[in-house]
Amino acid sequence: MSLTIKDLTVKFDNVTAVDKLDLTIEDGILVSLLGPSGCGKSTTLFTIAGFNKAENGNILFDDKCVDEVKPENRNIGMVFQNYALYPHLNVYENIAFPLKMKKFKKSEIKDLVEEIAKLAKIEDLLKRKPSQISGGQQQRVAIARALVKKPKILLLDEPLSNLDAHLRIDMREEIRRIQKELKITTVFVTHDQEEAMTISDKIALLNKGKLQQFDKPQNLYIKPKNLFVSKFLGNPPINIVEGYIEGNTLNVLNKSIDITNLLKEKSLEDCSYDIGIRCEDFYVVDSLEKCDIEGQVSMVEIIGREAIVKIIIKDKMLRCIVPYEKLNSISERIFLKIKNEKIYIFSKTTGDNLLV
Ligand SMILES: Nc1ncnc2c1ncn2[C@@H]1O[C@H](COP(=O)(O)OP(=O)(O)O)[C@@H](O)[C@H]1O
Ligand SMILES: [Mg+2]
Incomplete structure (x- = not known):
């Protein structure tokens, strides 16, 4: 019925x-x-x-x-x-x-x-x-x-x-x-x-x-x-950080990212947004030159095949999921790249996801 x-x-x-x-x-x-x-x-x-x-x-x-x-x-x-x-x-x-x-x-x-x-x-x-x-x-x-x-x-x-x-x-x-x-x-x-x-x-x-x-x-x-x-939805929860869009460029976590592919045909007003990045949507890279974000590791929590790493960037805290075998390459510093195609952009006024 x-x-x-x-x-x-x-x-x-x-x-x-x-x-x-x-x-x-x-x-x-x-x-x-x-x-x-x-x-x-x-x-x-x-x-x-x-x-x-x-x-x-x-x-x-x-x-x-x-x-x-x-x-x-x-x-x-x-x-x-x-x-x-x-x-x-x-x-x-x-x-x-x-x-x-x-x-x-x-x-x-x-x-x-x-x-x-x-x-x-x-x-x-x-x-x-x-x-x-x-x-x-x-x-x-x-x-x-x-x-x-x-x-x-x-x-x-x-x-x-x-x-x-x-x-x-x-x-x-x-x-x-x-x-x-x-x-x-x-x-x-x-x-x-x-x-x-x-x-x-x-x-x-x-x-x-x-x-x-x-x-x-x-x-x-x-x-x-x-x-x-x-x-x-999601555990650990999604990272929400402040971002600013200018044309096809997103300024987030002190980095400028080209989001032409993410926006597809859409255009968003130049202003600040709540930017969402899921914990699994980072790559760990081995050098400063290749990374979007450099952070201080504040805690590593092993959850079986993977680990949740808490990272401090200036005064912000991010969580990311790192495969177990990558943990050896992490000490106090960690270099991350964001999977650009997985970024979420939410309106600061309505909270709406502006990419769906
Ligand atoms: N019998 C009731 N009398 C007065 N207020 C109620 C009563 N039942 C639920 N509420 C209120 O309605 C709202 C929704 O409650 P409820 O449906 O029990 O929430 P949930 O099951 O999602 O925890 C709450 O603010 C609760 O305090
Ligand atoms: Mg109930």
């Missing part, structure tokens, strides 16, 4: 939690709502579920407006951060609960619970109480309970936040596997950009209730619409 959010505004007293949100989620895909804490992710999810009243706008399932449909009749499954399992019921009874409420027959319940327990790989845990299983297993139970009624839409609100790092990676792969197997339209809320990048078909990045960009994960990273998007 496809899901459309049309011009949605949700307010709490004088707080606008969701501000004119438009989003169309095609049938069978997984979309992440991503953004910092308080940006309106949960409010959007709860409004899709029917728990919040919209100030303006509509929610459509397959082009049918569901604004007047009660939450229990929307045919959705929901999973929360804290699992919300019933502690006094065992795993079987927890999963069976929504079916019991709907007065399904006992034999039917048994078949459905067993089927979904198999999919969630918890067949062996059915007799245990929530307190007798691990956090990851509890989350599997919560997912099984959300799916047992065979809903058309699955809504997940930060489902992995309470798990430790390793388990989080396992469980996000599991959620993706189950989602793909069922081909269920899914909205996944997270504040973790890496999680959103790895799990989603598309990401909707929100800030202060407003949609910043809705696109495939790689497009948010490579073609960010604005400064906020570029800063939110």
Whole structure:
């Protein structure tokens, strides 16, 4: 089932939690709502579920407006951060609960619970109480309970936040596997950009209730619409430095760079801009003559195959990613060349990426 959010505004007293949100989620895909804490992710999810009243706008399932449909009749499954399992019921009874409420027959319940327990790989845990299983297993139970009624839409609100790092990676792969197997339209809320990048078909990045960009994960990273998007995605974060453009020349970090190729046919006003350079978009070179930037190395952080090097240039700090084998050639000084074709130029007034 496809899901459309049309011009949605949700307010709490004088707080606008969701501000004119438009989003169309095609049938069978997984979309992440991503953004910092308080940006309106949960409010959007709860409004899709029917728990919040919209100030303006509509929610459509397959082009049918569901604004007047009660939450229990929307045919959705929901999973929360804290699992919300019933502690006094065992795993079987927890999963069976929504079916019991709907007065399904006992034999039917048994078949459905067993089927979904198999999919969630918890067949062996059915007799245990929530307190007798691990956090990851509890989350599997919560997912099984959300799916047992065979809903058309699955809504997940930060489902992995309470798990430790390793388990989080396992469980996000599991959620993706189950989602793909069922081909269920899914909205996944997270504040973790890496999680959103790895799990989603598309990401909707929100800030202060407003949609910043809705696109495939790689497009948010490579073609960010604005400064906020570029800063939110990427770890370590993108370097933002002051730059000045004069014609086809960019003056940045005390260097003049010809940006004719970068601008293509565009022409930008001669003024200052926020210039973005991703940490991986530098070459390490071996001499001052060949470099764009000479800096002082202030810290080297090994992250496996590569290292993050913090560099001080006058009063500025840059981060760049350097292949492990290049580290030997680095002492206190480092010589870098910028990959000119990878530079981002953002407006100082609107924050817009002026090259897309
Ligand atoms: N029930 C509520 N009553 C009042 N304000 C709320 C309520 N729910 C959310 N808000 C406010 O709406 C904004 C968005 O919240 P939320 O959707 O929970 O953000 P997120 O899930 O992205 O962290 C925040 O400013 C929050 O304080
Ligand atoms: Mg939230």
